[in-house]
Amino acid sequence: MAGNHTISKRVIVFFVLFFAVAPSVSRAQWMDQEILLRPGWNAVYLQVQPEPRECEVVFADVPVESVWAWNRRFSSVQFIQDTSTLVPEQPEWLTYAPPDLAEDFPINLFTLQGGRAYLIKLSGDESISWTIRGKPVVRPIDWMSDSFNLVGFHVDSDSGPTFETFFAPSAAHAGKEVYRLNTLGRWERIENLAAEAIQQGVAYWVYCDGPSDYSGPLKVTFEQGDGIDFGRILTEQTLRIRNETSDTAKQITIRMQPSESPPDPGLPLLAGEVLLSYWDTGPDADDPNLLISGWSDLATTLSLEVPAYSDVSIRLAVRRNDMPPAPSADSLYQNLLEVSDGDGSRMQLPVTARGLADERAGLWVGMAKIDKVSQPANPSDPNTPTPTASEFQMRLIIHVDGDGQARLLQQVTLMWKEGTWKADPLDPSKRIVDEPGRYALLTRDDLMPQFSGAAMRDGETVGRRISSAAFAFSEPQLMVGIFGSSLACSGITVGYDDPLNPFKHKYHPDHDNLGYDFQTRLGNKKESYTIERDIELAFTSDDPEQLRLSGWGDNQVGGTYRERIRGVHKRQLHVEGTFRLRHISRVAVLNDGL
Numbered sequence: 001m002a003g004n005h006t007i008s009k010r011v012i013v014f015f016v017l018f019f020a021v022a023p024s025v026s027r028a029q030w031m032d033q034e035i036l037l038r039p040g041w042n043a044v045y046l047q048v049q050p051e052p053r054e055c056e057v058v059f060a061d062v063p064v065e066s067v068w069a070w071n072r073r074f075s076s077v078q079f080i081q082d083t084s085t086l087v088p089e090q091p092e093w094l095t096y097a098p099p100d101l102a103e104d105f106p107i108n109l110f111t112l113q114g115g116r117a118y119l120i121k122l123s124g125d126e127s128i129s130w131t132i133r134g135k136p137v138v139r140p141i142d143w144m145s146d147s148f149n150l151v152g153f154h155v156d157s158d159s160g161p162t163f164e165t166f167f168a169p170s171a172a173h174a175g176k177e178v179y180r181l182n183t184l185g186r187w188e189r190i191e192n193l194a195a196e197a198i199q200q201g202v203a204y205w206v207y208c209d210g211p212s213d214y215s216g217p218l219k220v221t222f223e224q225g226d227g228i229d230f231g232r233i234l235t236e237q238t239l240r241i242r243n244e245t246s247d248t249a250k251q252i253t254i255r256m257q258p259s260e261s262p263p264d265p266g267l268p269l270l271a272g273e274v275l276l277s278y279w280d281t282g283p284d285a286d287d288p289n290l291l292i293s294g295w296s297d298l299a300t301t302l303s304l305e306v307p308a309y310s311d312v313s314i315r316l317a318v319r320r321n322d323m324p325p326a327p328s329a330d331s332l333y334q335n336l337l338e339v340s341d342g343d344g345s346r347m348q349l350p351v352t353a354r355g356l357a358d359e360r361a362g363l364w365v366g367m368a369k370i371d372k373v374s375q376p377a378n379p380s381d382p383n384t385p386t387p388t389a390s391e392f393q394m395r396l397i398i399h400v401d402g403d404g405q406a407r408l409l410q411q412v413t414l415m416w417k418e419g420t421w422k423a424d425p426l427d428p429s430k431r432i433v434d435e436p437g438r439y440a441l442l443t444r445d446d447l448m449p450q451f452s453g454a455a456m457r458d459g460e461t462v463g464r465r466i467s468s469a470a471f472a473f474s475e476p477q478l479m480v481g482i483f484g485s486s487l488a489c490s491g492i493t494v495g496y497d498d499p500l501n502p503f504k505h506k507y508h509p510d511h512d513n514l515g516y517d518f519q520t521r522l523g524n525k526k527e528s529y530t531i532e533r534d535i536e537l538a539f540t541s542d543d544p545e546q547l548r549l550s551g552w553g554d555n556q557v558g559g560t561y562r563e564r565i566r567g568v569h570k571r572q573l574h575v576e577g578t579f580r581l582r583h584i585s586r587v588a589v590l591n592d593g594l
Contacts, residue, residue, distance in 0.1 A: 029259035029270075029334030029350050035130045035201055037062070037122045041083045041185035043203040045152020047348075048134030049114035051263055055096040058112055062130060067096040068119040069109050076147030080179050080187045080205050083119070115139030117150045117203035133263040136336065136348040137226065141215045143172070143208040148179070150203055153216055154347035157200040161217075161344030163193035169244045172212035179205040197344070217244045218252075218345040219311075227350035228337065230274070230318045233586075235551035239349075241339065242311035250341045254302040254314070257348070259334035271331035274353045275322050277550065278302060279315035295548040318353045321541070321553025326355040356554060360483050361588035363412065363441055364398045365466055366581035368561040376571035385576040394470035396579055398479070398487075399441065402588040406483045407476035408492075408535070411467035413442045414585065415451035417592060439585065440592040443476055447591055472500035476590065484557060487537040496528040497521075502568075503528035531567040537579060538562070544578040555583040 033048045050058055055067065068086065071094045088095050088106045097105035112118070114137030122128065141151055155161060167173040179187040180202070187205060190196045198204075219242040222228060228237050243250045261270055280296040283289070295317060306312050323333055333353045340346040370392045372385035397409040419437035424430040440451055442463070453461030472494045481487040494501050497513050504527075505511040513522045524530050540559035543552055558580035565573040 029135065029332075029336060029352055030133055030262055031136055031257075031260055031336055031348060033132045033134070033201060035132065037120060037128045037130055038183065039122055039125050039127065040183075041181060042120045042122060043117065043150075043181040044120055045117045045201055045203045046112065046114050046132070046134075047136060047152075047154065047201065048132055049137050050112060050132050050134035051267060053111045053113070055110055055112060056099070058132075059096070059098060062128065063123045064098060065101065065121040065123045066105065067109060067121075069094040069116065070150040072142070072144055072149075076144055077149070077205075078147070080148060082187070083121075083181075083185045086119075117152050119203075133260060135227075135350055138220055138347050138349060139226075140213065143212045143214075145172075145208055145211045148177075148205045148207050151206055152201065152203045153198050154218075154345065155198045155200050156340065156344050156346045159344055160198040160200060162195065162197055163190065165194075165343065166198055166216060166345070167193075167214075169217055169246055170212060170214035172208050172210050173206060173214060176207040176209055178207070214244065216345050217343065218242075218250070218339065218341045218347070219244055220339055220347060220349065222349075227352065228316065229350070230353035232354035233555070234318075235555055236315055236317045239314045239316060239337075240311055241306060241314065243306040243308060243341075246309045249305055249307050250343070252304050252306050252312075253338075253340050253342065254298075254304075255338040255340075256298060256300055257336040257338055259336055269327055269331035271326040271328075271333045271355060272324055274333045274335040274351045275319040276351070277317045277319055277548070279317075295550055317550030318554075320353065320356050320551075323353075323355055331355075360400050360404075360557075360583070361402050361586060362400060362583055363414075363585040363587065364396075364400065364483075364557070364581040365584050366396050366558070366579060367393050368396050368470075368577055368579040369393050370561070370563075370575050370577040372576040374574035376569045376573060382571055383574050385574050391577070395466075395468035396581060397466060397468055398483070398581060399476065399590055400483050400588075401590070404483065406479040406481070406487050407590070408471070408479055408489045409443060409468075409476050410471040410473050411443065411465065412590075413448070413466070414454045414464040415440045415442055415448070416454045416461070417451055439587050441585060441587045441590050442592070444591050444594075447594060451592075472498055484539050486539060488535065490534045492533040492535065494531040494533075496524040496530045501528055501531065529567045531565065533566075534564040536562040544580075557581050 031048060033046070035044055052058070059067065071092050073092055077092075086093065094109035095105065096107055096109040114134060138154065141149070143149055153166065155166075163178055164174075167176070175193070178190045178193065180190055182188050221240040221242070223238045228239060230237060241252055256273075256276070258273060259270060262268065276298040277295040278298045279293065281291055281293040284292045297319070298316070304312060304314075326333070333355060335351040337349040337351050338346065339349060371388055373388055374383050374385050376382045397412060399407050399409055399412065401407075417438050417440050420434040421431040422434035424432045439454060442448065442451065448463065451463070453463050455462055455464045471492070473492060477489050477492060479487045479489045497504065499506065503511060504513060509518075511527055512518070513527050514520060515522060538560040539557055541553065543549060544558055544560065549556055558578065561577045561579040563575045565575065
């Protein structure tokens with residue numbers, strides 16, 4: 001059989017790119033992959049996506065004669081081609097050669113792609129230890145059925161699994177032929193799959209008998225994209241880990257590892273490590289028979305058991321509030337998350353996040369929970385709030401503009417401003433976007449006709465209105481202080497004749513502010529009293545009820561609520577409680593700046 005299967009090998013430098021879209025370099029963290037290139041042919045599997053990825057740059061200091069990437073077509077590979085028979089312009093191969101050989105060597109491989117296999121021919125008589133810095137890539141194998149495939153695998157560098165163990169769960173590969181490249185540059189069949197361990201960073205020709213989506217006994221799926229990227233807004237991401245083994249549970253280990261520095265000064269700086277929490281369920285410390293759930297810090301290592309042929313979902317949350325300040329707005333917190341099964345399968349996943357925004361612009365909505373009120377009739381201490389028999393909750397709405405100015409709102413409506421179009425200057429018969437559509441936060445009802453709805457209800461677009469019955473003012477109230485530290489709003493007044501005054505009732509004749517003739521309007525403190533309120537919000541670094549919430553200090557904040565009320569009693573009332581706010585919109589202006 002060795003005569004019918006022989007292939008070309010090249011140490012794969014970085015990544016192949018012939019039809020894949022390159023991942024964004026602004027969302028990456030970095031690791032080094034070390035590859036030993038021997039004189040002659042090397043078969044290499046790239047586990048990282050290098051930056052830069054252009055072949056000319058990647059191989060600038062590497063004495064390569066040529067680099068080959070298998071250009072998978074619709075026809076299957078039935079035999080392994082000897083490296084000595086490889087010639088340029090073969091349709092099943094994409095090729096690269098250094099500039100001094102390019103005239104006699106047609107080039108159609110321009111970039112390298114992580115998660116792909118390459119053949120690299122090294123010139124000279126000495127081996128080279130090649131270190132490639134890039135973003136780790138976990139890419140499913142796109143198998144061609146009933147064919148040999150040039151592939152590599154995510155395995156431990158010191159103790160990879162044997163081919164027999166690795167492929168045992170897959171009928172399309174178990175016991176099928178595998179070829180490796182020997183030191184003479186020839187492909188040789190591995191006769192004893194139970195004795196041969198898979199090597200990290202090495203590419204093999206592996207036969208696939210029928211359709212398959214198998215990439216190994218350990219499978220990892222991201223919630224979105226090709227990594228765990230929280231960006232600047234997301235708080236939680238879910239990582240799904242599957243045990244493809246049909247008869248054995250696996251003990252999976254998750255380990256946090258630091259990122260290397262970016263390979264290019266033009267890339268986002270390394271701001272520090274991404275601090276994570278995971279959703280944990282376990283026995284209560286006081287009652288082992290009681291299971292409790294909550295967020296626990298993921299410090300270094302987490303172990304969990306995955307049943308045979310099953311998967312588990314791990315909820316991960318970023319703790320931005322615990323991460324040190326970023327050195328610049330463009331810097332990125334970066335980490336590696338290693339996932340291994342103890343049987344030789346191991347993969348490293350990219351983890352990235354932006355830090356806390358410099359400002360908290362946008363709309364914050366939440367609740368204040370009042371559970372302490374002073375006792376004005378207490379002659380010894382009329383001002384100290386004391387616990388109440390039950391709590392009272394009321395909605396809080398706060399908007400922070402782009403300059404950090406906070407305003408207390410009674411109501412706000414989320415609307416949509418339609419974009420505008422203009423003629424394309426290159427082709428007046430076509431239209432292009434002049435100004436894109438955008439969301440708007442309105443506190444003025446007279447502006448509503450200028451906007452359209454931001455949500456669907458019964459097939460029609462409507463605005464999303466948020467209001468609080470705890471306040472009666474119509475205009476946003478300026479607050480003094482810094483959002484996230486402390487805020488105060490003084491002199492919130494409800495006039496004695498205001499329809500929303502608690503002493504005035506529209507349908508009660510004794511509370512209408514009218515005399516006995518029901519015509520003479522009475523003044524303040526006759527039937528109704530002017531109410532004045534001073535509100536203070538003291539933000540705390542920890543949850544006021546010691547709850548462990550994802551996003552606390554980031555898109556969730558809170559602390560101690562205090563209020564002084566004048567006009568209800570001859571003495572000032574003092575109330576106290578806690579409050580929580582959630583960031584629900586990042587629109588930094590009210591009423592669209594009108």
